[in-house]
Amino acid sequence: MGAMVAFRSREYLHQNPVARWLLVGAVLLCGVAFAAGGMGEEPGESAAAWATGAVVVAAMIALFWMPLTITVETTHVRVSFAGVVNKVIALDDITAVEQRAYRPLKDFGGWGWRWSHRLPNAVAYTTRGTTAVVLTVRDGGQVYLGVDDEAALLEALSGRMGA
Numbered sequence: 001m002g003a004m005v006a007f008r009s010r011e012y013l014h015q016n017p018v019a020r021w022l023l024v025g026a027v028l029l030c031g032v033a034f035a036a037g038g039m040g041e042e043p044g045e046s047a048a049a050w051a052t053g054a055v056v057v058a059a060m061i062a063l064f065w066m067p068l069t070i071t072v073e074t075t076h077v078r079v080s081f082a083g084v085v086n087k088v089i090a091l092d093d094i095t096a097v098e099q100r101a102y103r104p105l106k107d108f109g110g111w112g113w114r115w116s117h118r119l120p121n122a123v124a125y126t127t128r129g130t131t132a133v134v135l136t137v138r139d140g141g142q143v144y145l146g147v148d149d150e151a152a153l154l155e156a157l158s159g160r161m162g163a
Contacts, residue, residue, distance in 0.1 A: 007072040007156035009147040014064040016111060016128030023064060027057050063112075068127050070145050072156040077135065079125045079145065081113050087125070089137060096136040097157045099150050104130060111146070133157075 013019050030053050066082035077094070079087040108114035108124045116122040119142065126132055126146025133153045135143040147153050 004074045005071055006074075006160070007070075007153055009070045009149065009153065011068045011070075011127040011146065011148065012065060013068075013111060013127045019064070019111060019128070023060060026060060030057055068125055068146075070125065070147055070153070072153065072160070077145075077157070079143075081125065085113050087143075089135060089143065091157075091160045093138045094135050094157070095138055097154060098134055099131060099154060100134045100144075101131050102144065108144075 033053075066084075067080075068082075069078075069080045071078045071080075075091055077089045077091065079085075079089075102108075102124075104111050104124070104126060107118050107122075108116050108126075111124075111126045111128060114124045114126075116124070121139070121141040122144065123141070124132065124144035124146070126144060129146055131150065132144040132146045133150050135145065135157075137143065145153065
């Protein structure tokens, strides 16, 4: 029998307008770089450069459609990024929960699955926005969770976590 789900959120990076513009810029930059790099070379080398560029662009676009899923179940919070990155946090290990404003670019270098270069022992799982639900765990680490409905996530966690 499956665990009871108290909350589930599925977010996508393509919902972030800043990320969409960054993707467009990166695709254009790749196109210019590969076009400039392919000028004056042998036909086979130019084709290889364009094929490499197409693979890079396809991978970047695929990232935009990979879901970030955050689930609160009976005994834990599960975070999954496209099924590739999976993080399970036992509710008993959570000592505090709060909604917090933060600066994704400055604090974490952007959105996605990120470690902070500015905040000690902090990791973020976000796709957009400048607020997150922050879980503080027993070891002092903090996990930033970006979801559309922060109030519902806070409510799902209230009274479920360890002391």
